[in-house]
Amino acid sequence: MAGCVLLVDDSSVMRKVVHRTLKMAGMEFDEVLEAGDGAEALQRLDGKHVDLVLCDINMPNMSGLEFVAAMRTTMPEKKAPVVMVTTEGSEAQVKLAIAAGATAYVRKPFSVQDFERSVKPLVAR
Amino acid sequence: MKREHEELKKSLDETVTQIVGQIWPDTMGSLSPAEAAVSEQEVVLARIEFAGSFQGECRLAMVPETAASMASEMLGGPCAPDEIQDAAQELCNMIAGHWKDQMLVAPQDCGLVPLVDAEDVEEQSPALATGEYRWQHHGLALSIRRRD
Numbered sequence: 001m002a003g004c005v006l007l008v009d010d011s012s013v014m015r016k017v018v019h020r021t022l023k024m025a026g027m028e029f030d031e032v033l034e035a036g037d038g039a040e041a042l043q044r045l046d047g048k049h050v051d052l053v054l055c056d057i058n059m060p061n062m063s064g065l066e067f068v069a070a071m072r073t074t075m076p077e078k079k080a081p082v083v084m085v086t087t088e089g090s091e092a093q094v095k096l097a098i099a100a101g102a103t104a105y106v107r108k109p110f111s112v113q114d115f116e117r118s119v120k121p122l123v124a125r
Numbered sequence: 126m127k128r129e130h131e132e133l134k135k136s137l138d139e140t141v142t143q144i145v146g147q148i149w150p151d152t153m154g155s156l157s158p159a160e161a162a163v164s165e166q167e168v169v170l171a172r173i174e175f176a177g178s179f180q181g182e183c184r185l186a187m188v189p190e191t192a193a194s195m196a197s198e199m200l201g202g203p204c205a206p207d208e209i210q211d212a213a214q215e216l217c218n219m220i221a222g223h224w225k226d227q228m229l230v231a232p233q234d235c236g237l238v239p240l241v242d243a244e245d246v247e248e249q250s251p252a253l254a255t256g257e258y259r260w261q262h263h264g265l266a267l268s269i270r271r272r273d
């Protein structure tokens with residue numbers, strides 16, 4: 001699978017876990033970008049084409065919800081699907097994420113099957 | 126009050142069993158509540174704050190060997206020393222997030238705020254729910270506190 005993925009999480013361990021799970025689910029990217037919060041993620045996106053963004057919600061400086069809202073409003077040319085990967089999974093929280101511009105939602109801890117079901121169809125389009 | 130305490134404890138037990146079991150499938154069926162599963166002498170600590178409609182904190186303590194093994198399970202291989210604390214914090218966040226969604230009427234009104242300095246914990250109020258769990262030769266302890 002060619003292309004570029006952006007992994008956004010304040011935990012470097014979780015970025016590694018997400019990357020590993022992507023590979024195990026059959027999604028290998030040519031380029032992997034990483035950011036520790038929403039503000040850094042916006043910088044990484046600047047002038048860059050990405051095919052997929054996986055983003056935590058609870059982060060310092062700029063949360064995942066703030067990031068996806070900013071990305072959708074200030075970078076409308078970026079059409080990449082954004083998957084929120086987070087510990088919180090209430091129905092209301094999912095609705096908030098979708099309203100902010102997220103494409104899908106995966107709850108931590110996640111499995112390879114979760115990624116195959118919720119993430120893979122987004123990059124196979 | 127006693128019934129509420131029992132429900133909080135039951136919910137914590139179920140959450141820990143579910144989360145740890147998902148990350149570390151070998152624990153399935155063998156993880157059980159235990160007295161003194163974690164020694165106070167040397168532990169890896171992680172905590173996260175509940176902020177909003179419910180104010181308090183979730184605190185996780187693991188013996189170093191358990192914390193290192195947990196990090197390796199998450200990463201699928203050896204981990205660096207600084208990744209052990211990071212992985213413990215993530216485990217604490219996951220347990221707190223799932224417990225909150227299970228126990229609060231409006232979980233979206235309560236956020237999770239990471240706290241960097243897990244050593245600096247003031248135990249001002251008694252715990253709402255505590256649990257110590259043991260499996261194989263590993264152990265971890267959880268407590269949920271409400272801030273008055």
